[in-house]
Amino acid sequence: xxxxxxxxxxxxxxxxxxxxxxxxxxxxxxxxxxxxxxxxxxxxxxxxxxxxxxxxxxxxxxxxxxxxxxxxxxxxxxxxxxxxxxxxxxxxxxxxxxxxxxxxxxxxxxxxxxxxxxxxxxxxxxxxxxxxxxxxxxxxxxxxxxxxxxxxxxxxxxxxxxxxxxxxxxxxxxxxxxxxxxxxxxxxxxxxxxxxx
Amino acid sequence: xxxxxxxxxxxxxxxxxxxxxxxxxxxxxxxxxxxxxxxxxxxxxxxxxxxxxxxxxxxxxxxxxxxxxxxxxxxxxxxxxxxxxxxxxxxxxxxxxxxxxxxxxxxxxxxxxxxxxxxxxxxxxxxxxxxxxxxxxxxxxxxxxxxxxxxxxxxxxxxxxxxxxxxxxxxxxxxxxxxxxxxxxxxxxxxxxxxxx
Numbered sequence: 001x002x003x004x005x006x007x008x009x010x011x012x013x014x015x016x017x018x019x020x021x022x023x024x025x026x027x028x029x030x031x032x033x034x035x036x037x038x039x040x041x042x043x044x045x046x047x048x049x050x051x052x053x054x055x056x057x058x059x060x061x062x063x064x065x066x067x068x069x070x071x072x073x074x075x076x077x078x079x080x081x082x083x084x085x086x087x088x089x090x091x092x093x094x095x096x097x098x099x100x101x102x103x104x105x106x107x108x109x110x111x112x113x114x115x116x117x118x119x120x121x122x123x124x125x126x127x128x129x130x131x132x133x134x135x136x137x138x139x140x141x142x143x144x145x146x147x148x149x150x151x152x153x154x155x156x157x158x159x160x161x162x163x164x165x166x167x168x169x170x171x172x173x174x175x176x177x178x179x180x181x182x183x184x185x186x187x188x189x190x191x192x193x194x195x196x197x
Numbered sequence: 198x199x200x201x202x203x204x205x206x207x208x209x210x211x212x213x214x215x216x217x218x219x220x221x222x223x224x225x226x227x228x229x230x231x232x233x234x235x236x237x238x239x240x241x242x243x244x245x246x247x248x249x250x251x252x253x254x255x256x257x258x259x260x261x262x263x264x265x266x267x268x269x270x271x272x273x274x275x276x277x278x279x280x281x282x283x284x285x286x287x288x289x290x291x292x293x294x295x296x297x298x299x300x301x302x303x304x305x306x307x308x309x310x311x312x313x314x315x316x317x318x319x320x321x322x323x324x325x326x327x328x329x330x331x332x333x334x335x336x337x338x339x340x341x342x343x344x345x346x347x348x349x350x351x352x353x354x355x356x357x358x359x360x361x362x363x364x365x366x367x368x369x370x371x372x373x374x375x376x377x378x379x380x381x382x383x384x385x386x387x388x389x390x391x392x393x394x
Contacts, residue, residue, distance in 0.1 A: 021218075021305075103304055106360050107297065108218075113364065125368045142388075148369050149381050156357030157350045164349070164356075167303050167310065171322045172345050184346050191339075192389025 002044070008034045009041055013055050018100035022052050022110055049111075056105075056112050059098040060120040066091055071127040077135030078190055081154070084128060085182050088158045092178070099162045125151055141193040150193070157185045199241070205231045206238055210252045215297035219249050219307055246308075253302075253309050256295040257317040263288055268324040274332030275387055278351070281325060282379050285355045289375070296359045322348055338390040347390070354382045 012034040016025040027048060031041040045051040070083035092099055105117050128151040135141035141150075161181055165172070209231040213222040224245060228238040242248040267280035289296055302314050325348040332338035338347075358378055362369070 100304065103300065103360065106364050107300055107304070109364055118365065118367070121365060122368055125365075145385070146370065146377075146381060149373070149378055150385070152358060152361070152365075152369070152378070153354045153382050153385065156354040156361075158353075159360075160353030160356040161349060163300065163303050163360075164353075167306055168315065168318060168322075168349075170315070171319055172349070173343065176346070180343075181346055181349070184343060185350050188342070188347070188350065188386065188389035190389075191391070192385035192387075194388070 005034075005036060005040055006044055008036065009044065009051070010055055010058055013051050014059060014095075014097040014101070017052060017055060018097035018104070021104055021108075022048070027051065052110070053112050053116065056101065056116045059095055059101060060116055062095055063091060063098055064120040064123050067124040068127060071131055074130070074134060077131050077138065077140055080131045081135075081190065082186055084131075084154070085158065085186050088155075088162075089178050089182050092158075092162050099159070103159075103163050128155070135193070145193060154185075154189055157189070158182075161185075202231075202233060202237055203241055205233065206241065206248070207252055207255055210248050211256060211292075211294040211298070214249060214252060215294035215301070218301055218305075219245070224248065249307070250309050250313065253298065253313045256292055256298060257313055259292055260288060260295055261317040261320050264321040265324060268328055271327070271331060274328050274335065274337055277328045278332075278387065279383055281328075281351070282355065282383050285352075285359075286375050286379050289355075289359050296356070300356075300360050325352070332390070342390060351382075351386055354386070355379075358382075 009030060013025070013030045016029055016033060025048060027041050027045060028038055030051065031038045034041070041051075045054070066087050067084070070087045071080050073080065102117065105113050109117075125148070129147040132141060132145060132147035132150045136143060136145055136147070161178075169176075206227060210222070210227045213226055213230060222245060224238050224242060225235055227248065228235045231238070238248075242251070263284050264281070267284045268277050270277065299314065302310050306314075322345070326344040329338060329342060329344035329347045333340060333342055333344070358375075366373070
């Protein structure tokens with residue numbers, strides 16, 4: 001029972017922190033959205049910071065685990081890049097607050113940035129960098145591609161898309177969807193990396 | 198004299214709004230950073246919202262004007278793309294708060310998003326979309342590239358880079374700089390758009 005309440009709290013807290021930012025959310029607000037009594041939340045979490053840390057850890061562990069799966073076969077760099085793109089889009093559908101909280105942390109890092117956010121981002125960046133390096137080594141990707149920069153460029157297309165799409169959708173084709181963006185981004189990027197000029 | 202005070206206010210306000218977000222900055226805070234007396238700011242601006250609008254208009258007009266220059270020769274799509282990338286990097290150096298305020302508006306749009314931010318973004322997106330369309334028409338860029346998506350992808354690489362680089366620089370090569378990122382992003386992207394497979 002306590003586990004169910006705890007999960008409901010974390011879910012409501014993720015939504016409120018994403019919508020309003022840490023510092024503009026109280027434990028009472030979270031209890032109210034979760035539909036529980038205030039004493040139930042005070043029994044589980046000491047303060048807002050405590051809850052925020054648990055929320056970030058839960059979301060960024062999910063991110064790190066799902067993204068690790070994308071790179072599981074080290075012999076297939078282009079296929080792994082496709083899995084990376086697909087996992088980003090899946091995660092954005094399944095845990096949208098993860099991304100909003102990440103962008104908020106990039107704009108104004110909290111104490112949790114280094115130990116939670118960066119720790120998990122570093123792990124995924126390491127896998128992605130290795131994947132690009134492997135592709136260059138196998139001569140599938142062109143010589144001279146810096147793996148860390150390629151990771152930043154590729155991830156960047158998706159992150160900006162997630163950050164901006166709701167607000168700028170009037171600039172995009174009406175029939176536009178995530179899938180279509182992913183396919184084109186992957187195509188242009190893989191073609192751009194391709195070893196012949 | 199009033200013009201100099203006004204410009205100093207706008208500059209200080211841009212910094213404070215970027216650092217703290219609209220809603221966490223008072224006219225007094227701005228006067229204090231600008232090194233002027235509170236009555237001087239109250240004579241020029243009625244309230245925070247009034248000042249915020251003027252700051253956004255000033256920054257986004259700069260953005261729109263500089264970016265328009267990048268697309269001035271409609272017969273050179275790849276060169277225009279290079280000018281686009283270069284202008285983004287120049288603007289980020291010259292008016293860094295422009296970008297921070299843009300990302301804040303994307304995360305939590307104010308009343309000014311539609312009339313100021315989106316109006317200027319729309320203008321630049323229109324020029325960039327036309328540039329991609331022209332490149333496809335001239336068969337420099339591959340057939341089937343959707344111009345609006347190409348704009349989003351290309352701008353996205355730079356926006357995410359600007360949003361993230363301070364916080365994730367420990368993941369990047371030590372010697373890494375904006376110029377290097379720009380050159381590689383442009384190279385991979387132009388190569389990716391190139392009409393032969």
